[in-house]
Amino acid sequence: xxxxxxxATVAIAALVVAGTLTAGVSIATPEQSAPAVAAxxxxxxxxxxxxxxxxxxxxxxxxxxxxxxxxDAVLLxxxxxxxxxxxxxxxxxxxxxxxxxxxxxxxxxxxxxxxxNSAIDTGLYEFTLTDPKTGEKRxxxxxxTYEYEKRGGxxxxxNHHSSVLPPAS
Numbered sequence: 644x645x646x647x648x649x650x651a652t653v654a655i656a657a658l659v660v661a662g663t664l665t666a667g668v669s670i671a672t673p674e675q676s677a678p679a680v681a682a683x684x685x686x687x688x689x690x691x692x693x694x695x696x697x698x699x700x701x702x703x704x705x706x707x708x709x710x711x712x713x714x715d716a717v718l719l720x721x722x723x724x725x726x727x728x729x730x731x732x733x734x735x736x737x738x739x740x741x742x743x744x745x746x747x748x749x750x751x752x753x754x755x756x757x758x759x760n761s762a763i764d765t766g767l768y769e770f771t772l773t774d775p776k777t778g779e780k781r782x783x784x785x786x787x788t789y790e791y792e793k794r795g796g797x798x799x800x801x802n803h804h805s806s807v808l809p810p811a812s
Contacts, residue, residue, distance in 0.1 A: 682759060704741075752766040767787070
């Protein structure tokens, strides 16, 4: 055997041994071995969170509405000057607000999906409110911002600001 043939034979043998040792073992690229990252929600999915909140309003149950908020949520409500920073205060607000049988409708929405676990929905909405004493209906236009976070697999409101739309100047 010549030196050239011997070198080639050793190289081939090394490749065969290496292939045998690694058989069944996959070599992952960094992209493949990285932990799976949840996909970002669509703007449509975030927009639909309002529909769930609005349905909770229609139920008339303040606990059901408050359940859509994180435990550490902040609510700057439309019809109260008081900032609500815990579950009990949020329930208290909705106990009074729901007496007006609010029916919300979005006028304009702008959704910004930040990542797979957070998004902001902001825009204008309109509420039809019914006076509990007279039954008279009135419409209130307001600006809103909902900041959502996905916690424990569930989308919750972590910050909600709503204020009456000022008159055009």
